[in-house]
Amino acid sequence: MAWDYAIPQTGAAGKAASAGVLMDDEAFNGFHQRTARPLWSYLARVSGSGSMADDLLQESYLRFLCAGNLREDEESRRRYLFRIASNLLRDHWRRPVVAALDELPESLFAAPEGRDSERIDSQAILGPALAQMKPRERQLLWLAYAEGSTHREIAEITGLGAASIRLLLFRARRKMARLLRQQTLAKGRNK
Amino acid sequence: MKYFCSRQEQVATELRQGRLPDLWDDALRTHVAGCQFCSDLVLVAQALQQDRMQTVQTAQVVSAGALWWRAQVRLRNGAMERVTRPIALAEKFALIISAAAVLAVIMWKHSQLLGWLLSLADPPHPTALPAGSSLIDGWTTLLMAAGLGTVALCAALAMYLMREEE
Numbered sequence A: 001m002a003w004d005y006a007i008p009q010t011g012a013a014g015k016a017a018s019a020g021v022l023m024d025d026e027a028f029n030g031f032h033q034r035t036a037r038p039l040w041s042y043l044a045r046v047s048g049s050g051s052m053a054d055d056l057l058q059e060s061y062l063r064f065l066c067a068g069n070l071r072e073d074e075e076s077r078r079r080y081l082f083r084i085a086s087n088l089l090r091d092h093w094r095r096p097v098v099a100a101l102d103e104l105p106e107s108l109f110a111a112p113e114g115r116d117s118e119r120i121d122s123q124a125i126l127g128p129a130l131a132q133m134k135p136r137e138r139q140l141l142w143l144a145y146a147e148g149s150t151h152r153e154i155a156e157i158t159g160l161g162a163a164s165i166r167l168l169l170f171r172a173r174r175k176m177a178r179l180l181r182q183q184t185l186a187k188g189r190n191k
Numbered sequence B: 001m002k003y004f005c006s007r008q009e010q011v012a013t014e015l016r017q018g019r020l021p022d023l024w025d026d027a028l029r030t031h032v033a034g035c036q037f038c039s040d041l042v043l044v045a046q047a048l049q050q051d052r053m054q055t056v057q058t059a060q061v062v063s064a065g066a067l068w069w070r071a072q073v074r075l076r077n078g079a080m081e082r083v084t085r086p087i088a089l090a091e092k093f094a095l096i097i098s099a100a101a102v103l104a105v106i107m108w109k110h111s112q113l114l115g116w117l118l119s120l121a122d123p124p125h126p127t128a129l130p131a132g133s134s135l136i137d138g139w140t141t142l143l144m145a146a147g148l149g150t151v152a153l154c155a156a157l158a159m160y161l162m163r164e165e166e
Helices: A012-018 A025-047 A050-066 A074-094 A121-131 A135-146 A151-158 A162-190 B008-016 B026-034 B036-058 B064-108 B110-121 B138-165
Strands: none
Touching: A025 A050, A025 A074, A025 A135, A025 B036, A025 B064, A050 A074, A050 B064, A074 A135, A074 A151, A121 A162, A121 B036, A135 A151, A135 A162, A135 B036, A151 A162, A162 B036, B008 B026, B008 B036, B026 B036, B064 B110, B064 B138
């Protein structure tokens, strides 16, 4: 049945408008180029699975494009995209076991060795250290230090209270530093 | 418990700007060497930044074009669903109303229907029926006609919609 007449702005002519959207395909192409790899890295490191990162990355962009209230500036869009991805991660974790993110066993989220971790010293140390962190800790650390997000931005992306970020980050950082030092020492002994 | 160093922000800013500790001023480097908070910060931030750099380089991501196309399809499907939702709702509503009408008729005429069913099993002689006990009285005839009319109308509409779709 031809419903096109009843569906505004979904034809080829309404491409930009149909995406939600204050963004046409060219603008999206540029945005994707700047954000896709960092987002994949975030998803892969926090989820501990490259294939899950692939799936969630696609779903994040689809939801981003289908959302009708995209922000004007690039930074806001980026934060919005990361927020969608974070929500998808949380939903994925919640699906098999009905529990809060922090209550789930860490073994479920064991971060695998990075794709090149065997080849790269820093990753050989970082991989096992990340595997011993809780998903929430990995998320906070990655956003703060890999992505360089501020506490306010982290709060916006994760949905946590801005006031609690500092303390949570401090604890996660201290734990991670301890694990990294242990890994470095163990690696030194094995040599 | 203290979990913040007064120079931590300065260290974080240097790290965020990607400046290596070797390039920092001596005072800051001396501070970091002696401060547990800041040395943790430097260790963790450098490890994660390096990991990010390597992961970003090796990441294989789906193309923007494919994502754009899928988003268009999803939007289109969503719009279609929104348009057809009232029709689906109307169908459900009609089904419920029909079921309710049938139930009401059964409850209202249950004794007559029962008699009719029994008569099917054991049909009486036509002369045995009293004159006033006509099974199909005026109301029943009206209801049956209305029901049949509704069914016919729905069937015609369904056929019309199916033909339109083809």
